[in-house]
Amino acid sequence: MTNRDYQVGDAILVPWGLDLVQGTVVGAYGEGLGLRVLVEVDLGDGNTEVLPFPARALEATQQPGGHSPPGAWVQASRYEENLARELSRILHTQIQExxxxxxVNAQLGQNREIDLLVHLPDRLLLVEAKHYTDSHRSLNTSTLNQMREYLRNQYNPPAVALIVTNAKVYPQAATHAEKYRESGVPLWVATWHEGDTTTELEMALAEALRFSIPG
Incomplete structure (x- = not known):
């Protein structure tokens, strides 16, 4: 349930990963956990698009803290959709059966969502997509720590996780993920851009599928 009502015409901040974008409420549908708030977002080119957001995802974003450039949310959303298609293509290649x-935007329990979720024969694949409008940004290790907390939950079947970003994965983040795997936490990071052919994503995904999950 949301702690506030969203009225048509309200100016609110819209979350996407680490981005916050200004939007305007134009409607809503559903109720309870299924409530979606319709927000009109500026695409940055004179056009707008209306997008649905879970009300609970808006609660933590309504304090001023800096805005992303117009269109940042939409770019991130499209990146996520393209990544979903690419993951599907790779998985159908690597797991013939x-x-x-x-x-996309799947529910993990009552209070958590994951950008992408895949049910595989012997495991769940949790994927967090991080799209940055600033080409100089790099993946923050705090994102890895958050995903580790997701993996601490008990899932049936057990879960492995990927963090996929359009930013460069610097050695610090890659080493952080490697240390997690050495301690039994099945977490990988990879850089992926639309149009990539042979990618880090394919290699990371192959390792995640082969990883021997304890228990």
């Missing part, structure tokens, strides 16, 4: 789909 798999006939599933990649879920």
């Amino acid at each position: 798999w006939a599933g789909t990649v879920e």
Whole structure:
């Protein structure tokens, strides 16, 4: 449930990963955990687009803290959708018997969502997509720590996780993930851009599929 009501015409901040974008409430639908707030977002080129947001995802973003450039949320959303298609393509290649789909903005329990979720024959694949409008940004190790907390939950089947970003993954973040794996936490990071052919994503995904999960 949301702690506030969203009225048509309200100016609010819209979350996407580490980005906050200004938007205007234009409507809502659903109720309870299914409530979606419709927000009109400036695409930055004179056009706007109306996008649905879970009300609970808006609660923590309504304090001023800096805005992302117009269109940042939309770019991140499109990156996530393209990544979902690429993951599906790779998985169908690497697991011939798999006939599933990649879920976008999937629910993990009552209070958590994951950008992409895949049900595989023997494990869950949790994927967090991090798109940055600033080409000089790099993946923050705090994102890895947050994903580790997701993996501490008990899932059936057990879960492995990927963090995929359009930014460069510097050695600090890669080493951080490697140390997690050495301690039994199945977490990988990879850089991926639309149009990539042979990618870090394919290699990281292959390792995640082979990883021997304790228990």
